[in-house]
């Protein structure tokens with residue numbers, strides 16, 4: 001059984017998730033957004049106090065609010081593999097520039113240890129985390145599905161009654177809508193959606209109430 005914990009970090013109120021296997025304590029972090037020293041300590045303390053063995057750091061995409069904590073986590077938990085899509089590397093390399101534009105500081109992120117594809121095998125204990133290619137908000141955004149728990153982490157693709165913005169570099173609304181219809185809306189209706197910002201929702205709720213769909 002996998003368990004998760006949500007943190008809300010940084011000036012953009014980004015959701016950072018820790019997901020772990022109750023039996024083996026193997027863990028991953030999705031989009032470490034910790035920005036201040038206090039947020040970094042909060043995340044580190046949580047991992048240590050729960051005796052979690054951090055195996056992976058996953059980035060759904062590489063807008064700065066989703067990658068602020070990459071450098072910190074890699075420095076603290078060196079054996080954890082940073083995994084993200086090839087198409088996101090340009091954004092990751094430009095995150096320093098993104099930060100400057102907002103007047104924020106940025107700890108330069110290391111480059112990925114492994115490139116994410118839909119074939120990437122991510123296991124916590126015996127539990128599988130399935131990457132789903134869901135571009136449109138950015139060129140190479142992925143969602144992460146945990147079938148055994150009926151949950152899906154959707155980054156900035158699908159929000160509660162909203163969708164990701166597409167006016168930034170690499171954004172394309174038609175592609176984003178296709179990602180949601182073709183991938184996420186094919187998941188069972190009861191699947192719980194855990195987005196990169198805001199509250200959780202379900203596929204059935206979004207099919208009924210999402211005004212963009």
Ligand SMILES: [Zn+2]
Nearest residue numbers: 061063137156
């Ligand atoms: Zn984003």
